[in-house]
Amino acid sequence: MPESILKTKSKAFAIRIVHLYKYLQKEKQEYVLSKQILRSGTSIGANVHEALFGQSKKDFISKMQIALKEASETEYWLSILTQTDYIETRLSVSLMDDCQELAKMLHATVKTAKDNE
Numbered sequence: 001m002p003e004s005i006l007k008t009k010s011k012a013f014a015i016r017i018v019h020l021y022k023y024l025q026k027e028k029q030e031y032v033l034s035k036q037i038l039r040s041g042t043s044i045g046a047n048v049h050e051a052l053f054g055q056s057k058k059d060f061i062s063k064m065q066i067a068l069k070e071a072s073e074t075e076y077w078l079s080i081l082t083q084t085d086y087i088e089t090r091l092s093v094s095l096m097d098d099c100q101e102l103a104k105m106l107h108a109t110v111k112t113a114k115d116n117e
Helices: 005-026 033-052 057-083 089-115
Strands: none
Touching: 005 033, 005 057, 005 089, 033 057, 033 089, 057 089
């Protein structure tokens, strides 16, 4: 299977989230919110990867919708971490931009897949 842009971008985003998690744990001694964003932020790519090997079109759509929900949750945690001064605005904006780009791609993917059912 050829490498999809969505798969590549969601994996790169997950790696950024892992680095954020390590930073929050080591530098900020933040252990609860950091685990929340680690789970949701890495789950996006995991669900995209799983969707690409789905057993059916419904399975594919379901996994992509889960990835979209995880992107939404990740946006929420990023806003909380920013508003509580755990991460700088500059970093937050960069991560939020990437997360929103993934959400737009996921939304378009789900819509296209549903339209072609």
